[in-house]
Amino acid sequence: MIHPGEETILVRYGEIGLKGKNRALFENRLMNNLGAAAPRGSVARIHRRQGRLYVDLLPDADSEDAIAHMSRVFGVVSLSPALVTPLEDAAMERAAISAAREAVASLETSAAISPSFKVEARRANKGYAKTSPEINTWLGGVILDAVSGLSVDVHEPDIRIVVEIRSDAAYVLGRTIRGPGGLPVGSAGRGLALMSGGIDSPVAAWQLMKRGLSVEAIHFHTPPFTGPRARRKVEELGSILAPWGIGFTLHMCHFTEAATAIRENCPRRLHLTIMRRIMLRQASALAQSRGIPVLLTGDSLGQVASQTLENLVATDDAATIPVLRPLIGLDKEEIMQRSREIGSYETSILPHEDCCSVFVPSDPQTTPSIEKVRSAESALPDFLLGDAPPRVDTLVFDQSGTRTT
Template sequence: MRELILVRYGEIGLKGENRPHFEHRLAANLRRALEDLPDARVERGYGRLFVDPACRTDEALARLRRVFGVVGLHPSVETPLETEAILDAALRLVRGERRPARFKVEARRSNKAFPLDSIELNRKVGAHLLEHLDGLSVDLRHPEVRLRLEIRERHAYLYVRDVPGPGGLPVGVASPALLLLSGGIDSPVAGWYTMKRGVPLSAVHFQSPPFTSPRALQKVQDLCDVLAAWGGPVRLHTVPFTRIQTAIRKHVPPELGITVMRRMMFRIAERLAARDGLAALVTGESLGQVASQTLESLAAINDVVRLPVLRPLIGLDKSEIIDRAQAIGTYAISIRPYEDCCTLFVPAHPATHPDRLQAEAAEAALAVQALVGEAVAGTEVEERRAPGDARLPSR
């Protein structure tokens, strides 16, 4: 017998002829997550990946549960395809629960050469447990302990623990994108959802000193570090935005200031994305949440770019976004009381239904291309990683 972590994935199994590509990427991401754990190994089997954690199961689980593409992680016992070995492993696992319990056995026999079918395995293993452990009872509807047994090509695998993963697709199976990262609650959650679809992320933040403080930038850097713990290193672009915001405040009608500001941000982000070979922009906009997120506002802002703009939060309300931010570890950082440039100079009555012609007229007094070019030229880039991660990027 040996102890392994069985890695279960979901929609990767539906990818047909492309499935090996997705499996290889998931395996590579699992190895990256475990890279500094001595002797830990990742092995591929049909429909499953297996991790040998080298006796560091809990530490490995803490890392692997953040790897996109993983649906579930199961600390398992691997046995030979022998009935007695399977019964011994089942007894060991259920005894390890240290309490009387209602239990259920769920056997799955993908290797049809094994002499017992799934129903016979359920009965035989269940009877063995009842015979050797006091205080057990069978409960097929609401078991407290669910013993799962998989009969595969060369070995059997048994497990009772189920550690959920984030699901989705492995980061790296899609082209990279650029996240507009404000420092608020929404945009890092949008970045997380985008990575969940296999997209490697870079980020862009617009900084307006002296109106915004260095602590506002530190907040964004810390958010990138959290995202990096989920999806690998994040290249953070910090754009000097003071001159643009000052010009907007001076020359643009107040009610259209937010619209013009967002248009300028999109122009700059698209220029940076083109320079770095990124395939899309990502924002944390949620439909109708604020004035700049009405359908008319989104259309007027989108008008200045040709790249696709991904909005993973478009149908979520604020409470759903906050719940996700708390779950992924960004909420406590996002609510630090340091203003970003998006909260500066907000008018009392912003336009909620601007159109393209109004936006173009409002920014006619601005030297748009010169301001954009200057901001792009002054952008600083750094690579942010998960705390303690000194590894090379995987992409």
């Protein structure tokens, strides 16, 4: 149990509550992810109480830093830091004033001119001397006296100061920080993302992390047709996704031989389609060898020549497991906006190309037929058509984005 005078963070979660008997599983996953996301040495313990989680901080922890990290954990709807005080008038008054001041400081500027507030007491400890209305009046008065510029509004206040009276302590909460929502990473299974260095694929990975998928990625590079800066850029994207994914695994696949074989053996206008088929085939094989049941890509319908419906059909034909495309119906502008929110945009637009123009025809076929593509592809050497997983270099990033292997 946390001791009076210390700080805990109340975590509200939404959809998890809807999941019936799997609920404990989801809650446990969220508790694990919160623990992993919080800075090392900041959390004493995480526990569950009446549909909420409480993250008790160690006495020396930097609570702002812990909140900043935990507010990016998928599954979190919102967070509120809570002061835990003994059930003594003076201590509770101090906590109420300090919670009100923090809440005022965190308000949007528009509301900050003359903010209104109310106190909401919840008396779980029925033995406590004051009733809820008495507590509201008492602490409301204290705050009104101590914090200038505040007014009371019991119907639509800008600030709610919540005071929970428990058997051994009072919990005082003022400020609420929004989380990203969604489901805890790992609760929906695992997926392997095909990641270029572009804008879309990191957003696709993020989007499904948000729905609880634990995502790894495979990147195909073609040295010397791509250089060390293109490689560094993809590594950086992996590092940016790692805090969202509670760690991230990135597989670098050497694709020069494949790209060269396609160029030498297949009709030029089909190079792009066939290259993407080989990538899906190799990604399928890698995913299966790692027990991963789905692939994901950043395709958006019709955005580029390789994303016409015909090309998507022709490339999907080579995958041996399902391919999820979370961005399929989004416009480029929407994807870019999301990419900025995630923090991957600035890296994605660096000019280091992940595929050399040598391998991309200037006028790719936009309406290939599956039969033609299959027959053109059959000219390739067996190693590109079989189901052996490709050789990869695997990089692992921890939840802080630091590369560990």
